[in-house]
Amino acid sequence: MTPQPTPVSAAVQTLAPWQSYICHACGYIYNEAEGDPDSGLAAGTRFADIPEDWACPLCGVTKSDFELYEAPSLDALRAQASDCATAWTNTSRSAHGVTIVGAGRAGWQLAEALRARDSTIPITIVTACAGDVYDKPLLSVALARRIAPEKLIKETGAAAARRLKLRLLPHTQAVRICRETRQLRTTRGTLRYDQLVLAHGAKASLPPALPAALCWRINHLGAYLKLREALGDAATTGPKDVLIVGAGLIGSELANDLALGGHRVTLLDVQPEPLARWHADKAGAQVLQAWKDLSIRFVGEVKVASVERLALDAERLWQPQPAGTACAGQTTRLRITTECGQHFAADEVIVAAGLQTPSRLAQSAGLAWQNGIAVEPQTLRTSDERIHAMGDCITLDGQASRFIEPIARQARTIAAAITACEPVPYVARPTLVRVKTTSFPLTLH
Amino acid sequence: VAASCCCSAASRPASSRAPSTACGRWKRQLGHVNQFLEDRPADLQAEFDALAGRILKLAETPFDTSTDYFIDVLDARAHGAELCLRAANSALMHQGARGYLMGSEVQRRVREAQFVAIVTPAIKHLRKEIARLSAEEMPA
Numbered sequence: 001m002t003p004q005p006t007p008v009s010a011a012v013q014t015l016a017p018w019q020s021y022i023c024h025a026c027g028y029i030y031n032e033a034e035g036d037p038d039s040g041l042a043a044g045t046r047f048a049d050i051p052e053d054w055a056c057p058l059c060g061v062t063k064s065d066f067e068l069y070e071a072p073s074l075d076a077l078r079a080q081a082s083d084c085a086t087a088w089t090n091t092s093r094s095a096h097g098v099t100i101v102g103a104g105r106a107g108w109q110l111a112e113a114l115r116a117r118d119s120t121i122p123i124t125i126v127t128a129c130a131g132d133v134y135d136k137p138l139l140s141v142a143l144a145r146r147i148a149p150e151k152l153i154k155e156t157g158a159a160a161a162r163r164l165k166l167r168l169l170p171h172t173q174a175v176r177i178c179r180e181t182r183q184l185r186t187t188r189g190t191l192r193y194d195q196l197v198l199a200h201g202a203k204a205s206l207p208p209a210l211p212a213a214l215c216w217r218i219n220h221l222g223a224y225l226k227l228r229e230a231l232g233d234a235a236t237t238g239p240k241d242v243l244i245v246g247a248g249l250i251g252s253e254l255a256n257d258l259a260l261g262g263h264r265v266t267l268l269d270v271q272p273e274p275l276a277r278w279h280a281d282k283a284g285a286q287v288l289q290a291w292k293d294l295s296i297r298f299v300g301e302v303k304v305a306s307v308e309r310l311a312l313d314a315e316r317l318w319q320p321q322p323a324g325t326a327c328a329g330q331t332t333r334l335r336i337t338t339e340c341g342q343h344f345a346a347d348e349v350i351v352a353a354g355l356q357t358p359s360r361l362a363q364s365a366g367l368a369w370q371n372g373i374a375v376e377p378q379t380l381r382t383s384d385e386r387i388h389a390m391g392d393c394i395t396l397d398g399q400a401s402r403f404i405e406p407i408a409r410q411a412r413t414i415a416a417a418i419t420a421c422e423p424v425p426y427v428a429r430p431t432l433v434r435v436k437t438t439s440f441p442l443t444l445h
Numbered sequence: 446v447a448a449s450c451c452c453s454a455a456s457r458p459a460s461s462r463a464p465s466t467a468c469g470r471w472k473r474q475l476g477h478v479n480q481f482l483e484d485r486p487a488d489l490q491a492e493f494d495a496l497a498g499r500i501l502k503l504a505e506t507p508f509d510t511s512t513d514y515f516i517d518v519l520d521a522r523a524h525g526a527e528l529c530l531r532a533a534n535s536a537l538m539h540q541g542a543r544g545y546l547m548g549s550e551v552q553r554r555v556r557e558a559q560f561v562a563i564v565t566p567a568i569k570h571l572r573k574e575i576a577r578l579s580a581e582e583m584p585a
Binding site: 171173176180185187188203213214217226348 | 495527582
């Protein structure tokens with residue numbers, strides 16, 4: 001509910017410029033002019049008028065975790081950047097600028113940070129996806145919040161590229177880095193770079209026993225939209241049986257959201273409880289309690305041995321479908337078998353068994369690797385002085401930290417280094433994890 | 446098969462030596478203007494050496510059936526074709542009008558380089574296949 005302003009305060013407020021507030025945990029920006037209609041805050045709701053129990057629509061922390069945010073004005077940044085070395089402009093032959101691999105939050109944040117500091121530096125983004133700008137945390141809450149799939153895209157890649165005056169190569173695979181000649185080889189030609197930033201993220205792991213053609217992995221918008229299409233709308237096309245392998249953060253959030261969206265969820269894990277990583281916080285017991293009225297069945301201490309597609313034959317018996325055979329028009333189900341011999345049936349299987357950084361690019365350049373792309377903790381530089389890395393693909397002392405909050409700070413550090421401005425050392429700090437199990441949100445440390 | 450073309454390019458020492466002698470001649474006559482061209486002999490040589498090194502490395506494990514290995518083979522083939530185009534074009538640019546003549550040796554090399562780039566698997570086919578092999582497989 002939005003408090004009703006008095007006529008006088010309303011007049012004062014209409015005169016005052018709209019302000020923005022930024023969430024410390026995830027970087028979400030609350031803009032007073034736009035409000036947050038999804039949580040019932042009409043456009044034009046002042047931050048001060050937001051009820052105290054309002055939660056960040058992205059990560060769920062409370063109002064007190066927000067602070068005033070002033071978008072950097074271009075003039076101020078130019079003034080600030082005036083004493084930065086303009087390494088670009090003088091080297092006519094090598095003005096290839098910055099190439100960024102990846103157009104997730106990390107890639108786009110870096111482009112924003114670079115453009116804020118330098119209005120002319122050439123920027124190219126290469127990405128295997130469509131390049132559209134979206135908030136990944138919303139993929140865990142979209143059904144419960146009734147966000148239509150098409151509404152998840154905040155800005156198309158093309159529009160963001162125009163706004164930031166950069167070149168975007170969507171649906172393009174980066175194949176190899178040729179370090180000696182400073183080239184990035186891609187499936188749409190070879191790009192030269194002065195500075196390269198790897199922000200390609202991580203890939204959802206798939207245990208070898210599980211076939212890729214039958215198991216969804218949800219780590220980006222593209223796959224999520226296809227999953228939603230396959231699931232249909234529970235209210236009109238009926239609920240689906242969804243089996244989720246892995247009850248970590250992503251598995252639990254998806255289970256929660258799909259169940260609130262009307263589907264029947266079975267959640268499996270090798271551990272005896274969900275969110276076992278936060279056993280000390282009793283996270284598992286709490287979410288199980290919160291789920292008791294939802295259609296979520298948790299089965300712990302099981303390991304999936306196989307997933308196969310069964311089709312109903314002429315005698316109305318379920319027969320296994322060999323991989324790769326078409327089953328159009330046939331009624332099919334998936335059969336999941338655990339190592340202990342239990343069977344489960346489902347319409348869709350989602351595997352949420354953790355993330356892995358793809359090593360192709362880093363390996364092709366011979367970059368130091370430690371469970372991910374090893375970067376220097378304060379500068380985020382890789383073992384090559386012209387290559388930085390950020391986001392989900394990096395590790396600091398062998399540790400990956402795949403959360404949203406550090407990304408904006410990493411972008412500022414790298415942008416300052418590339419534009420040769422005053423260094424902005426990166427500080428790794430423990431992240432507050434907000435489990436977006438909307439039926440019972442948890443904050444974990 | 447896909448790699449055969451660039452392997453043959455890599456294992457043709459005569460052709461890689463020939464341009465360097467020619468290069469010396471043009472350097473004396475046209476060095477004052479050629480210095481303004483991109484893709485100078487040293488740049489191309491460095492890129493060629495790195496590519497040849499990569500191909501020799503791939504040739505050590507020809508029976509590797511992994512997707513990643515095959516992507517590397519396809520990419521080396523594509524890189525060979527791209528380098529041919531640039532090297533032949535650069536040779537013509539360095540020679541100027543002499544190279545432009547129908548009967549000149551670089552004119553012929555430009556055409557041959559285009560052949561490497563367009564003959565199946567052409568650069569575009571190689572990239573398409575790399576894209577296909579790189580895509581994450583998901584339920585239909």
